[in-house]
Amino acid sequence: MYEFLFLALVFGPFLAPSVALCAAVALAWRARDRRPVLAARLPRTATCVLVAVLGGAAAYGAYSWGVMSGFYILDPDQTCASKGARGDRIVTRWTLPLSTRCVTADGAGTELVPAWVNPVIFMGLALLPAALAAAILASRRKRRARAVVSD
Numbered sequence: 148m149y150e151f152l153f154l155a156l157v158f159g160p161f162l163a164p165s166v167a168l169c170a171a172v173a174l175a176w177r178a179r180d181r182r183p184v185l186a187a188r189l190p191r192t193a194t195c196v197l198v199a200v201l202g203g204a205a206a207y208g209a210y211s212w213g214v215m216s217g218f219y220i221l222d223p224d225q226t227c228a229s230k231g232a233r234g235d236r237i238v239t240r241w242t243l244p245l246s247t248r249c250v251t252a253d254g255a256g257t258e259l260v261p262a263w264v265n266p267v268i269f270m271g272l273a274l275l276p277a278a279l280a281a282a283i284l285a286s287r288r289k290r291r292a293r294a295v296v297s298d
Contacts, residue, residue, distance in 0.1 A: 159211025167204040170197050192289065195282030199275050206271025210245060213264035217247025230259055243268075 174197050190198075217226065217240070227238065227249035239248045239256075245268065247259040 156211045156214050159207055160215065163204045163208025163211065167201055167208065170201040170204065173197050174201070190281070190285065192282045192285045195278045195285055199278035199282065202271040202274030202278060204271075206268050206275065209264045209267035209271065213245040213247075213260040213268070216261060216264075217259035226259065227257070230257055 174194065177191075177194055177197070217238075226247075230249065239250060240246065244265045245260050248256045249259065250256045
């Protein structure tokens, strides 16, 4: 199981942009033939699902990129030295917000995770359930409209 999670993190920076690109192309394809959506009307269910996929892929890709930016195999000193941190090092890690810091003995720290990673993770994690909720509402609206027409 741990091997699968490791591979998911390793291939995340490559897999997530591919999924996001496919979702963005599908959204653009759908928008090409559609009228603009009014503010009082929800988009269609498939559009909401594509937006949820786009948000989830962005969060997954950013998270895996951030985790792998502070990843080391043999020694934390190797990672810190590769990023330019000097002196004795202690590596601190946080899962959310994602953080890997090389802290020297005098307290100076060097952040290994890029600054853009955490905002993208949180925006993707906020967009995913919001878009899925909109998809559920759009699906229910469509069912009600069919029930009214068939009655």
